[in-house]
Amino acid sequence: MRIRELLSTGRPSFSFEFFPPKDEAGFEQLRATIASLRELHPTYVSVTYGAGGSERERTIKLVTRIKADYGLEPLAHLTCVGSSRGEILQVLEHLRDAGVENVLALRGDPPQGAGSFTPHVDGFAHASDLAAFARRYFHFCLGGACYPEGHVEAASKDADLRNLQVKIDAGCEFLITQLFFDNQLYFDFVARARAIGIGVPIVPGIMPITNFRQVERFTKMCGAAIPEPLLSELRAQQDDHHAVLSLGVAHATAQCLELLHRGAPGIHFYTLNKSPATRIILMALRTAYPPARTPAGS
Numbered sequence: 001m002r003i004r005e006l007l008s009t010g011r012p013s014f015s016f017e018f019f020p021p022k023d024e025a026g027f028e029q030l031r032a033t034i035a036s037l038r039e040l041h042p043t044y045v046s047v048t049y050g051a052g053g054s055e056r057e058r059t060i061k062l063v064t065r066i067k068a069d070y071g072l073e074p075l076a077h078l079t080c081v082g083s084s085r086g087e088i089l090q091v092l093e094h095l096r097d098a099g100v101e102n103v104l105a106l107r108g109d110p111p112q113g114a115g116s117f118t119p120h121v122d123g124f125a126h127a128s129d130l131a132a133f134a135r136r137y138f139h140f141c142l143g144g145a146c147y148p149e150g151h152v153e154a155a156s157k158d159a160d161l162r163n164l165q166v167k168i169d170a171g172c173e174f175l176i177t178q179l180f181f182d183n184q185l186y187f188d189f190v191a192r193a194r195a196i197g198i199g200v201p202i203v204p205g206i207m208p209i210t211n212f213r214q215v216e217r218f219t220k221m222c223g224a225a226i227p228e229p230l231l232s233e234l235r236a237q238q239d240d241h242h243a244v245l246s247l248g249v250a251h252a253t254a255q256c257l258e259l260l261h262r263g264a265p266g267i268h269f270y271t272l273n274k275s276p277a278t279r280i281i282l283m284a285l286r287t288a289y290p291p292a293r294t295p296a297g298s
Helices: 024-038 053-070 085-097 127-137 157-169 183-195 212-222 228-237 241-261 276-288
Strands: 013-018 044-047 074-079 102-106 141-146 174-179 202-206 266-270
Touching (some): 013 202, 013 276, 024 276, 102 127, 157 183, 174 266, 212 228, 241 266, 241 276, 266 276
Parallel strands (some): 013 044, 013 266, 044 074, 174 202
16 A cells, blocks of 8 residues: 555554665564564554665565565665666566555665765666656655755755755655654754645654664764753663663653654654564554554455
8 A cells, every 4th residue: 555645544654664684594583573563553664775786685575575474565765876777677667566565765875985975877866866767657655755954965954955845846755754852853844844835744753762872873874963861861871771771762752652742644663673662662652542443354
């Protein structure tokens, strides 16, 4: 089912992001994670995209297995990194033939060690170009990324918002935000987006903090800020795994409840292929937002 339709039911969506493991042991762990989270009735699940032939194959394999083996609605990430138009066309054809209906069109990060993003000579420089290409040849429901604190490469927040409008004009029907830890950033961003006419659903992306050093690395890469009171407490507890996990779960749960109460269309969890923290949070949310019941006999 198309995600734009799933976001139009009036009920909040709950979704998870996974990445393709590099070996069979990783796939075994991920299968256990998916089975655990499946019981909480996610609206859809997304799978990140690896540049390069073998990594692309892992992405496609995982997306199709999620749909066939688990009956979950997949959202396939697709990036411009290192791919020609012909290669991207082949990936989109493969996804279409596998029955995948939803694609998240992304520019993608520069390869590790590269100072900046350099498009393939026969590829795309921007996510909006990729979205327009996919819209021209296929009928996927297209999503895009957005950045409440501004993209790290944008000249300004206003410039970033103008770029987002181009992405919407190219065919993106919903947006998922970069992770953030201060809800006011999300509400201000949505207000600014609506003010310039962006009307598509904007789903907040939440990453429960389970490891302080790990989240420090992530926030530096993506330009997200941790509020000072939370940051101070995390630093004080950084060597106590259980204390950091408890604090991270509590903060994320409070974030999600406020976001939903104030009208966010759902929550997208960055799981890092692990289920415990996300499962605890979503179990708490499900007490207030239970899944829709399937009519008897259907």
